[in-house]
Amino acid sequence: MxxxxxxxxxxxxxxxxxxxxxxxxxxxxxxxxxxxxMKEGLVSEAAPGVYAVASAVKKPPGRTYExxxxxxxxxxxxxxxxxxxxxxLDPYDYNGPRSPIKKNSRFRAVAELYxxxxxxxxxxxxxxxxxx
Numbered sequence: 775m776x777x778x779x780x781x782x783x784x785x786x787x788x789x790x791x792x793x794x795x796x797x798x799x800x801x802x803x804x805x806x807x808x809x810x811x812m813k814e815g816l817v818s819e820a821a822p823g824v825y826a827v828a829s830a831v832k833k834p835p836g837r838t839y840e841x842x843x844x845x846x847x848x849x850x851x852x853x854x855x856x857x858x859x860x861x862x863l864d865p866y867d868y869n870g871p872r873s874p875i876k877k878n879s880r881f882r883a884v885a886e887l888y889x890x891x892x893x894x895x896x897x898x899x900x901x902x903x904x905x906x
Contacts, residue, residue: 841882862895884902
């Protein structure tokens with residue numbers, strides 16, 4: 775339950791121990807429980823020493839693209855995808871940090887391309903790396 779509460783950010787063993795301090799859980803019981811949950815595929819290691827629910831760690835479906843923000847207008851951004859295509863990026867199609875959304879910024883993202891009213895649009899599911 776503690777891992778579900780933390781979500782995709784996960785939790786270290788020390789954080790879980792401090793969260794479960796009132797339940798008198800020993801470190802041996804916690805490590806054994808984590809081991810069992812990992813064997814069953816319910817928990818995975820999101821980063822070294824950080825554990826999270828396996829469904830929260832999985833990458834979203836889609837391809838990885840390199841995206842460059844060319845122009846920003848009220849309610850929409852024009853981006854270049856893989857230095858080949860120009861696409862429209864709407865705010866509701868962007869799932870990532872705000873910092874890369876500025877003119878001439880470059881980043882890699884798991885995304886999906888689609889057409890709406892004859893225009894190429896991009897739906898960014900996760901920013902994987904900022905370049906610049």
